[in-house]
Amino acid sequence: MTETKLPVKNMTAPTEYLKDMEQTDPALIEKLFSYLDEINFGPFTNYEVSAALESRRPTPRDLAALLSLTAEKRLEDLAQKARRLTREHFGNSINLFTPLYIANYCENSCLYCGFNSKNNIKRARLNEEEIERELKTIAQTGLSEILILTGESQKKSDLDYIGRAAEIARKYFHLVGIEIYPLNSDDYAILQKKGVDYVTIFQETYDVKRYAALHPYGRKRVFSYRFNAQERPIAGGLRGVGFGSLFGLSDFRIDALATGIHAYLIQRKYPHAEISFSCPRLRPIPGNTFPLAGRISQKNLLQIICAFRLFMPFAGITVSSRENIIFRNNIVDIAATRISAGVHINIGGHCGKIKGDEQFEINDNRSLAEIFSMLKERGLQPVLSDYLYV
Numbered sequence: 605m606t607e608t609k610l611p612v613k614n615m616t617a618p619t620e621y622l623k624d625m626e627q628t629d630p631a632l633i634e635k636l637f638s639y640l641d642e643i644n645f646g647p648f649t650n651y652e653v654s655a656a657l658e659s660r661r662p663t664p665r666d667l668a669a670l671l672s673l674t675a676e677k678r679l680e681d682l683a684q685k686a687r688r689l690t691r692e693h694f695g696n697s698i699n700l701f702t703p704l705y706i707a708n709y710c711e712n713s714c715l716y717c718g719f720n721s722k723n724n725i726k727r728a729r730l731n732e733e734e735i736e737r738e739l740k741t742i743a744q745t746g747l748s749e750i751l752i753l754t755g756e757s758q759k760k761s762d763l764d765y766i767g768r769a770a771e772i773a774r775k776y777f778h779l780v781g782i783e784i785y786p787l788n789s790d791d792y793a794i795l796q797k798k799g800v801d802y803v804t805i806f807q808e809t810y811d812v813k814r815y816a817a818l819h820p821y822g823r824k825r826v827f828s829y830r831f832n833a834q835e836r837p838i839a840g841g842l843r844g845v846g847f848g849s850l851f852g853l854s855d856f857r858i859d860a861l862a863t864g865i866h867a868y869l870i871q872r873k874y875p876h877a878e879i880s881f882s883c884p885r886l887r888p889i890p891g892n893t894f895p896l897a898g899r900i901s902q903k904n905l906l907q908i909i910c911a912f913r914l915f916m917p918f919a920g921i922t923v924s925s926r927e928n929i930i931f932r933n934n935i936v937d938i939a940a941t942r943i944s945a946g947v948h949i950n951i952g953g954h955c956g957k958i959k960g961d962e963q964f965e966i967n968d969n970r971s972l973a974e975i976f977s978m979l980k981e982r983g984l985q986p987v988l989s990d991y992l993y994v
């Protein structure tokens with residue numbers, strides 16, 4: 605196997621915004637692509653990997669070294685350092701949350717997604733009463749953090765609808781996150797007032813050619829608007845922003861490198877922002893024949909997560925129920941700081957009144973009580989909320 609060569613060299617990220625899309629300073633995207641152009645993935649020497657492992661202030665080039673094939677052979681060293689840094693920065697705490705899908709309508713056509721507007725799935729949107737019923741059911745389990753998700757449809761899940769869902773969620777939960785379509789900063793400011801604390805936006809892949817091929821139409825085609833989607837919530841007053849690629853869509857080493865540098869640049873520009881990573885891999889999709897890349901193993905995912913921990917020791921890292929029980933049990937011992945529990949990803953699933961289909965298949969459907977016991981058995985502290993309002 606040879607080291608990956610960067611295919612992003614000399615690529616220009618698309619910057620054609622639609623009229624209603626807020627434009628932000630292009631310096632960030634230019635900086636990221638110039639880093640990617642400068643850093644050649646290979647081959648890294650063992651010495652460079654050792655230097656990255658020992659660095660107190662890792663650089664983007666150190667991150668590339670940690671993500672390299674050479675570092676893959678030193679996974680145990682990465683994991684040990686990651687474990688030490690995680691315990692130093694987060695103690696034994698592991699935060700718990702659950703996702704709530706309130707609608708699955710989408711106006712985009714991402715080839716890898718079950719919500720693709722061309723897919724013949726059962727579409728639904730919960731009304732306010734149904735949202736509240738789901739939220740109450742989840743709150744009764746003891747969870748204090750909720751992540752509200754929709755497909756990306758401005759028509760079916762408009763700002764008022766999402767804002768209302770956040771307001772209802774705030775009645776039952778200490779922490780409210782969203783994973784919805786990217787917005788302008790004034791829209792995020794509205795959602796912040798409705799009770800939203802943080803937003804996660806997945807770039808999916810930073811390989812702009814692959815991005816264009818995977819997103820044949822819809823607002824999501826505008827790579828730059830999505831790329832700048834972490835700056836706008838910060839401008840709108842949200843506390844936290846999450847970053848992620850969907851590993852397996854393209855070369856995972858490059859996507860991980862780009863994700864890490866993207867978060868690093870935002871952290872340097874907005875030191876007050878709470879930064880986190882989500883680390884999903886492609887999962888089978890109901891009714892979709894998109895070929896799973898099969899190019900990212902659990903071992904690869906572990907390397908990415910450890911590399912993120914070493915690169916940004918204070919960043920939160922979420923591992924979702926896309927991963928299986930064994931992987932999730934082990935990753936909380938090493939680098940993850942937040943995992944989901946009691947997951948139902950169809951529309952209406954928490955109350956057992958399913959109205960609409962799910963986006964992908966999950967791999968760990970343990971209840972909150974089961975996740976709680978697992979963490980306790982491992983000497984970890986399950987945390988339902990670490991944010992107090994006084």
Ligand code: SF4
Nearest residue numbers: 710712714717719720
């Ligand atoms: S990934 Fe998001 S935007 Fe794309 S089809 Fe799925 S729900 Fe819609």
